[in-house]
């Protein structure tokens with residue numbers, strides 16, 4: 001392996017990757033590959049996310065509508081090979097995002113790009129817990145949370161779950177929609193929502209999420225006691241065993 005003096009390896013943040021490569025003779029992992037993998041994995045995951053957020057919207061119409069749509073969609077996204085592809089795309093998307101942040105030269109970000117990055121950080125922080133909580137019950141105990149599981153969580157810990165579901169849904173919507181535009185452009189199919197349209201659709205998503213949460217909390221219609229649901233009983237049992 002060739003030896004390079006430290007000074008030649010030090011990367012100047014203002015230099016482009018090709019300049020660094022020319023100066024040092026080092027083969028940097030191509031940012032082009034990272035960007036494309038991030039775009040492709042983002043598009044794959046966003047198809048699941050679109051179905052998932054659409055399903056969430058049905059909570060406004062009550063438990064039967066929400067659970068009915070979820071059972072239908074599960075036939076698609078929980079078909080084992082598809083679920084593996086969705087989760088692999090999510091992991092690849094997170095890893096390529098982190099790789100790019102640590103390896104690419106720092107640059108000034110627009111407000112929209114900054115919001116994209118911050119929503120990504122938030123989702124990165126909470127997504128592991130979300131999947132474990134909602135999918136862990138069905139993987140390990142064959143109990144699906146569904147409407148009653150979500151209703152149970154907002155009834156048990158309202159100060160945590162109302163803002164948490166609101167932020168999860170809203171950041172997911174913004175990051176997914178804005179990210180889809182970035183990803184398509186990167187793959188040569190420019191599609192970019194104007195700031196206005198992005199702002200209004202995110203506002204509409206926020207209002208819809210408020211209605212979803214009112215539905216889950218039993219404020220729009222009567223709901224059965226969620227503590228008596230299979231998910232509620234399992235959660236209480238697990239909490240007692242802690």
Ligand code: HEM
Nearest residue numbers: 056074077078083123131134135144145146165168169172
């Ligand atoms: C208000 C917002 C949200 C609510 C109430 C919610 C609720 C749920 C529920 C109930 C499940 C279980 C689905 C099932 O058993 O079929 C689930 C699964 C999942 N959610 Fe969410 N979710 C929300 C937002 C998000 C967002 C924004 C993301 C990603 C950015 C996300 C990613 C996932 C993933 C990856 C799974 C596992 C899918 C699988 O492997 O089957 N969720 N969510």
